[in-house]
């Protein structure tokens with residue numbers, strides 16, 4: 582058999598990856614590196630596969646809409662994956678339509694080729710039109726509705742649009758890849774040399790390792806043993822000294838008043854980092870928000886007693902919902918009125934309750950919320 586042309590092989594690997602993700606619930610960020618590792622594609626083609634898979638996952642709803650105008654029957658998973666990849670290239674990836682169609686058709690098995698070819702040609706010839714913002718931007722309705730309610734329509738749509746773009750890779754001097762927004766949050770903790778700092782939700786260790794570079798003595802804890810292991814290996818890799826332990830932040834195993842600073846980078850819905858996790862928007866359930874907000878309030882309550890007089894608590898989440906930002910701030914203000922809010926960060930952050938919100942569109946970063954409060958002396 583002759584070797585397939587690289588363009589076809591790129592589409593073949595992308596189709597196979599999408600099928601595994603759609604059919605077996607596999608995570609894109611785990612499946613893709615494995616499949617690329619087994620392929621013989623060079624670096625450029627691997628980047629292309631990654632863009633096709635991540636792009637078609639992000640834009641899945643929009644792609645299905647473009648395709649389903651012409652598909653009148655159920656199609657098998659491989660054909661569905663090929664149609665999504667084809668539509669993504671035609672509508673969103675600036676691949677010339679004829680190249681997108683011919684390479685994608687070449688990547689499917691014999692009998693389905695004619696069908697995929699006919700549908701993709703029709704997609705290429707028809708105008709790109711959508712019935713509403715959620716379809717156009719390719720999110721579940723509930724995410725668009727929630728963020729429109731919480732942020733206002735204009736800010737929500739701009740945030741959702743930004744999170745459809747490919748994230749930039751930012752690498753710290755120690756080699757750790759970390760988004761600028763997370764680097765800012767670590768800086769906002771304000772740790773200095775010799776201070777005792779607890780990071781109670783620490784894995785994989787991006788912020789904990791950054792805090793330790795200040796010379797502070799950092800204790801990094803996480804609920805999950807395997808994830809705490811990630812903190813330890815990231816610390817070794819970056820030459821960072823810190824103590825790692827497995828602990829539940831709702832019951833932290835530390836003496837009262839034993840820390841100068843406590844960072845709670847809490848588990849959250851992740852609605853600020855969707856550009857990094859292309860399949861997350863389809864996995865998240867709307868009722869997770871309430872459960873997460875309850876957990877966040879419990880974690881905050883448990884952390885307050887750990888502050889020494891004058892100590893600072895920093896609460897952060899990589900999401901934009903009111904329940905997980907303003908709601909936790911309201912709770913903290915009511916339950917711990919003695920805590921004094923510190924200045925919210927300035928631009929590109931915007932004031933949000935007593936904290937600051939970083940919208941993804943403000944500086945082309947992940948979306949984040951941060952709140953800093955101090956125990957009086």
Ligand SMILES: C[S@@+](CC[C@H](N)C(=O)[O-])C[C@H]1O[C@@H](n2cnc3c(N)ncnc32)[C@H](O)[C@@H]1O
Pocket residue numbers: 763781782783784785786787788789802803804805808828829830831846847848849
């Ligand atoms: C947003 S991530 C932290 C990211 C990390 N700070 C960084 O910068 O790399 C939240 C972490 O909280 C952990 N977690 C969830 N529930 C927890 C709990 N009850 N106690 C401690 N950690 C928890 C999760 O395992 C996850 O690693």
